[in-house]
Amino acid sequence: SQTIHQWPATLVQPVGSPLSLECTVEGTSNPNLYWYRQAAGRGLQLLFYSVGIGQISSEVPQNLSASRPQDRQFILSSKKLLLSDSGFYLCAWSVRTWTGGSTDTQYFGPGTRLTVL
């Protein structure tokens, strides 16, 4: 079965410090990968998605970036964190099976709670 891991689970960082959050998926190959952010008491906002190694699409302009160095690894980074970067970051994966209406359900990792002070 497929599993998705995120680390760290919790992170407290000062303003201006760098950031690196990691997401890995096991049990599948060539997944679509996604990074979402959830502000306190709010819904999820898509930040980045990737359909393959080295292929990153950004949905929201900001000081965050993403990379996909390996097929099942997705990294969210920042060179200098802002207070507004605080939130809950969720990674998700899906299988692209676009054949006559097949679904592309996304499955989420456990998340990383980031607090920027």
Place this chain on the structure above:
Amino acid sequence: AQTVTQSQPEMSVQEAETVTLSCTYDTSENNYYLFWYKQPPSRQMILVIRQEAYKQQNATENRFSVNFQKAAKSFSLKISDSQLGDTAMYFCAFMKLYNNAGNMLTFGGGTRLMVKP
């Protein structure tokens, strides 16, 4: 762009009773998927149920069922025989399908459901 609206920020229900959560969406697309995700206090996003827009039959998963009204762009979730473990935030989500790109989810703002003993 698609938008998803959940008009009920908070709801409560007595254990063993039935509750319905509302969701409306706005899109010009004809081919898409709709989802309900549950986020318990652990903040793990868990898929509850999904509906393909081309299917007229409403999806069901055990105690969970939907009322999908495509013309009205409405997608409500009914939880029967509510259990204490159903206490969570519930998010409605829309997915437009692309052939050659990541299939992105657009989330509503969420409904906080409290099941009372």
